[in-house]
Amino acid sequence: NAGVMQNPRHLVRRRGQEARLRCSPMKGHSHVYWYRQLPEEGLKFMVYLQKENIIDESGMPKERFSAEFPKEGPSILRIQQVVRGDSAAYFCASSPPTGGFNEQYFGPGTRLTVT
Amino acid sequence: QKEVEQDPGPLSVPEGAIVSLNCTYSNSAFQYFMWYRQYSRKGPELLMYTYSSGNKEDGRFTAQVDKSSKYISLFIRDSQPSDSATYLCAMGGEWGGSNYKLTFGKGTLLTVNP
Numbered sequence: 014n015a016g017v018m019q020n021p022r023h024l025v026r027r028r029g030q031e032a033r034l035r036c037s038p039m040k041g042h043s044h045v046y047w048y049r050q051l052p053e054e055g056l057k058f059m060v061y062l063q064k065e066n067i068i069d070e071s072g073m074p075k076e077r078f079s080a081e082f083p084k085e086g087p088s089i090l091r092i093q094q095v096v097r098g099d100s101a102a103y104f105c106a107s108s109p110p111t112g113g114f115n116e117q118y119f120g121p122g123t124r125l126t127v128t
Numbered sequence: 129q130k131e132v133e134q135d136p137g138p139l140s141v142p143e144g145a146i147v148s149l150n151c152t153y154s155n156s157a158f159q160y161f162m163w164y165r166q167y168s169r170k171g172p173e174l175l176m177y178t179y180s181s182g183n184k185e186d187g188r189f190t191a192q193v194d195k196s197s198k199y200i201s202l203f204i205r206d207s208q209p210s211d212s213a214t215y216l217c218a219m220g221g222e223w224g225g226s227n228y229k230l231t232f233g234k235g236t237l238l239t240v241n242p
Binding site for chain 1: 132134160162164169170171172173174177179216218220221226227228229230231232233234235
């Protein structure tokens with residue numbers, strides 16, 4: 014059973030460009046979460062999605078950041094007009110459809126560097 | 129006061145030692161308590177989770193939760209060099225709140241020396 018997959022693993026963007034991060038949950042999982050890990054900081058919750066629904070985006074900056082989890086295909090975290098402060102590791106996690114919020118399995122992360 | 133406090137270490141022990149890792153928290157509404165292991169440049173790997181107070185054992189790992197003290201621990205027996213990693217505590221299942229949202233400590237960097 015493949016784990017959570019994320020790509021790209023490393024992404025370099027210049028200030029002002031767009032970053033698009035993709036996440037494929039574990040097979041059978043329908044809940045997706047995005048977390049951000051800044052240097053010297055713990056992981057911080059950003060957004061929780063189910064298929065075609067954003068359940069909670071309270072941890073995501075109001076501007077420039079958006080997330081989706083379409084009916085088909087991976088979940089996408091999109092950062093428009095990136096700034097240096099967006100440089101971080103972005104992790105996606107997934108959990109099974111029935112309960113199991115406490116069993117969130119993480120992907121390897123995408124390390125975003127903004128130059 | 130931060131929601132979750134975790135000593136960042138670093139913690140260095142000889143192979144075979146018993147390791148004790150701890151976190152304190154302030155939000156009494158948390159119901160689930162997890163420990164993740166994160167190797168350098170990798171994603172967090174779920175080690176153990178417990179619900180409410182008590183102990184849970186899995187091989188060389190024992191997780192303890194004391195909700196009255198808002199204190200959780202992870203013990204590693206017979207530590208191995210392959211245990212060298214950053215250990216993250218996480219809490220969730222917030223009663224009356226966003227029960228899916230995990231709140232993490234900053235992690236403790238552990239090195240087990242051969």
